[in-house]
Amino acid sequence: MLDLQPLFTLAAEVGAPQVIADGPYGTRRFIPVTGGSFEGARLRGRMLPGGADCQLIRPDGVAELDVRATFETDDGVIFLMRGLGMRHGSDAVMQRIAAGEGETVSPHDYYFRESMIFDAPAGKYDWLNRLIAIGTGARRADQVVIETYEVR
Structure with a gap:
């Protein structure tokens, strides 16, 4: 049985995407993380730029997400x-x-889920290296907000 415990809420600030359209697998989008913040009961801080x-936008409209970010x-x-995650919805919502x-599109109108693993140095936060987290997200105009949960 899964037990989900709140880990943190992250608010990632993002820049304009770099788009490679019509590749052999779909359209690729590279969306830079420019900053942001995260906050939970056991840890909090900022997201670093870089x-x-x-993303791969598949022919069926699903966005496959592949994220690397430093905190x-x-x-x-x-x-x-x-x-790693997925985001999809109706054509109208995704457009x-x-x-x-994004500020006016309710996250209830589309599917946005992500699984996460962490790489932390030895010490106070090395417990992150031994867990899997999952999150449910919302895409805003220049920000992504993800409610993140530890899977126990």
Whole structure:
């Protein structure tokens, strides 16, 4: 039986996507992480610039998400998050999100889920290395918000 415990809420600030259209598997989008924050009961801090979400938009409209991002805790420890996920919805909803109308599109109108693993240094946060997290997300105009849960 799965037990989900809140881990943190992350709010990633993102830049304009770099798009490679009509490749052999679909359209590729590289979306830079430019900053952000995360906060939970056991850890909090900021997201560092330099990460990215490398998406594949499949012919069926599903966005396969492949994320690498670095986090810095409020006490100065840096760790990596690797995430794999999916986002999809009706054509109309996905077009509104792509057009930058993310603030007005309810996350209940589309599917956005991500699995995450972490790479933290030895010490206070090395417990992150021994868990899998899952999240449910919302895409805003220039931000991604993910409610993240530890799977126990």
